[in-house]
Amino acid sequence: MKEKELWNLFQSMTLAEKLGQMTQTTGEYFVGKEFAEELVVTGPAMEEMGFDSENIHRVGSVLGVSSSQAINAVQRAYLEKSRLGIPLMFMHDAIHGYRTIFPIPLALASTFNTKLIEKVGHLTGQELVATGIKVNFSPMVDLVRDARWGRVMESFGEDSILSGRLGRAMIEGYQGSADGTIGKQNVIACLKHFVAYGAPDGGRDYASVDMSKKELFGFYAKSFEIALMAFPRMVMASFNSFNGEPVTASSYLLEEVLRQKFTFTDLLISDWGAVSELKNHGIAANDKEAGYLALNAGIEIEMVSNTFLKYGEEYLSRKPSLIEKINQAVWDFLNLKNEFGLFEHPYVDENEEQKVIRSKKIVNAACEISEASCVLLKNENDLLPLKKEDTLLIIGPFAKTQDLLGNWNCKGKAAETISVEQGFKNLASNVHAYKYLDEVPEELLEKSDNVLVTIGERWDKSGEGHSSVDLEIDTAQQSLIYDLKAMGKKVIGLGFSGRPMALGAVIDDLDALLWTWYLGNEAGNAIANLILGIKSPTGRLAMSFPRVSAQVPLRYNELGSGRPANDSTYSSRYQDLPIGPLFPFGYGLRYGRVKIAKVELSSSVISDDNPLNISLELTNNSEYDTSESIILFMEDSISKIVRPVRELIDFQCIALKKGENRKVEFVVQTSDLAYINNEEKKVFENGTINFYINDLNKKVANVEVQNRREGIYK
Structure with missing residues (x-):
């Protein structure tokens, strides 16, 4: 659409239609349960969300709809009743892949490789485009130092320069440029969560954040400042309060810092339900007041709440100058839709999806990137790599499972994931995998000098809403290691987690340890390639590993002390723990040198x-x-x-x-x-x-x- 036509369309919009463009919801209101497996459902009924049969067809965007067929169905149902025929824009959370799942971001950060991170963004974007999704709520560059926080798995670790530069690379991969231009086979990157969400009290998700401005601008905002150099076309405000002020309602953070100091000029979206949650923060008595605070602070798209559409007219009567914010937001959003050609081509080619999704090129890249994401933490006497001809005995909770995608696995399927057992069987013939030690035949155990033991925590123990105080591996896994060591075996650990784990209790009994995090669909193939020496581990830790749970929060770049840690009683150390982390930021071994x-x-x-x-x-x-x-x-x-x-x-x-x-x-x-x-x-x-x-x-x-x-x- 030419700019003059777009301007005429904009001029013809009512206030309600403009406010609708600033409202985002999920897709079930348009197609019911017809595509139940392809929808993220909000839960509340349409009426509870404040929608009716008329205003639901004014909203500007939908999130959580997957597959080209479902997206076309939602778009068709919407456009049939939309007065102006402004197409919906579809958005999703493909945090480390859409259907082909790559390693979790914390694992990707272990590559220290901006080119690989850009490649992940580019390939993920290809799958999203083929499905009809135009915006990806990624990357997350929240700086993290507390492994108790569940969302460390979505982060790039504990250093702001590393986080910012990897975030910038991923944005360039998604958008296909370094200047904010969106390529034809690319998607919009939504940088999140601005700001300081990664420093909640006690590592508890959604908790408050209190810190000095020196800490904010020196570290936590710095990763965003760097990532914004790639010109993401959207930024998401964070859930948390900062120094007593919820970010969703903070003119200081959203206008003064993000807009003015960091010169961000594109669209600003809230997080899921965050506008309405201003009531829970205790700064708004009701939804009407919450929406006013968010709009006034600079939120331009309200995700999964409906205060703008319901109360926008009242907001303008209260503060007429808000019309400038509304007009700018809507005009920018219409231009973004026009940039994608949505007005002429609102539907996606359903045949293209099958050609792109899980193509050989993307799957092969997932394996290569998975190999680069693993970190060799210990290798006494060069025990690794093992030989294909060896008896390969694998024991533990992750030996046979295909649940290796990690959290935030979008549309990934466990059935398409290579287990550890299968990865080794793809390369060697003498492979034996068991979940429990007492399942192993005595004869096999006797002749197995080296035993691969899978340890860590299940994939669903980390991620949003999954904060934990206990970072130790469970007692059954500890006992398995002790028992094998007592038998005189060489014990080789394979570590699975979405966060750093506290391994002080078992590290001395492990002869070798490869930390694999959660690698996605190609996990088993990548692990086998590394353990059998087809490839050499190259990863380095982007986040320090503690010795015990109580040692966190932990970071390599701590401030200096007047009494630095040493053997003296009166120094900055714990009296019952060795000095420093078990494995520091940047640590990682290689085969050879x-x-x-x-x-x-x-x-x-x-x-x-x-x-x-x-x-x-x-x-x-x-x-x-x-x-x-x-x-x-x-x-x-x-x-x-x-x-x-x-x-x-x-x-x-x-x-x-x-x-x-x-x-x-x-x-x-x-x-x-x-x-x-x-x-x-x-x-x-x-x-x-x-x-x-x-x-x-x-x-x-x-x-x-x-x-x-x-x-x-x-």
Whole structure:
């Protein structure tokens, strides 16, 4: 539709029709139970939601409808009764894949590979487009440091630069560009949840968040600031309150910070039911007041509540200037629909879906990305890899199951998922899998020197609404490990979870440990490829593993202390626990060795006029084609306020052929060394900066910062 035609359409809209475009609901109101398996159902009846046979055909978008057939049916039923014929836009939560399920985002973050993350976004977008879905509620770049929070599985971990850059890559994959332009075979990315949702009190989902502005802008908002550089066309406000103010009703966070400070200019949507939940927060007495607060704060699409449509006319009589917000939101949304060509082509080609969904190209990519997402945490005496000819005995709760998709698995099917048992059987002939130790024939147990033990927590123990205080593996799994060790077996752990687990009770009894998280449809194939040495593990932890549950929240970039942790009683440590995490951020082993050598600095001084080049030489001494993640950390040991003991500056993932030697370079600007102070200002100071590569405890170089000016840095 030409812009003039679109403008004429906009001019012909009534206020009720405009408010309808700002309202989102689910699809069952249009097709009933005809496509029950393809709908996410709200629960309340249409009347309870405040809809009737007339205003339901004014809404602008629908979420949770799957399959091209169901989407076309909803669209058809809607357009038959819509006065202006403005098509619905369909949205969904394909967090780590739509029908082909990739590793959970926390596992994807272990790749430290922006190209792979972009690929996940691109391939997921292809399946969504073929189905008729135009908006994906992803990525989530909430910074997380507390493994008790269930939604850590949706995150990219505990570092804001890593989270932001992986989020940016995923947005570019979804949208098909780096400038916000939506490609023909791409979808809109909805960046979420703005902001600080990942820091709830006690790790309890939906709980309040209280933190300093220094912490907010230095860490929790930083990941959003970086991801917004990819120009996502939609942002979702978070459920939580921030310093006593619910984000859904916060003009400060949504207008001053997101719009003005971070210059976001596209559509802002609430989370599911969050507008109505302002009543539960205690800042609104009823739905009418809740809607007014949200609209006034800048919410432009209300997800699964109906206050705008019901009370919008009253809001305007109360504050006439709100019409400017309404008009801008509706005009932007109509333009987005027009950009997709929805006015001319409101329906999707149902034949295309079958060609794209779970195509060989996408499934093969899922296996490759799953392999890159696993982290080798222990490998005593190079026990791994095993040989195909070995007797392969696999025991434990995840040995035979196909429930390996992880939470938020969209339209993924367990029946299409490769179990651990099947993955090994695809490569070897002498494979035996059992859920319990007492099922294993005595003769088989006697001749099995090495035993693969599957440990962790079930997929549905993490995810939204699934916060837990206990991060230990259960006692039955602990006993299985102890019993096998007592028999003199070499015990190889395969770890499954949506969060870091506390493994202090069993780590000494494991001879090797590969943490696989939840890898999606290709889990079994990827795990077998790694354990049997067809591929080498390359992942690194994006989130630290505690020794015991009570050690969380935990992060590598904690602030320095006047009495740093040491063997002294009077230092910052627990008296009954070794210092530090069991496995820190960035940790990950390999088969063979990739050597880092010849770390060189272009200068001993860095300034605005003299950026610093850090170069190093990588040599792949292993027997594998592999990838090596190079993580550059800094330490500012003397500053005007306490700084983190280590801070990530940059990272690269380098592909290396067997025996290959490559030079790697980082460019460090003075802005990379600045920080947010207690007055919310970005500050730059002269002094000495120490650098670390991969190893948080091994300094490799330092540089003197000698700038002509100090103080506020712009």
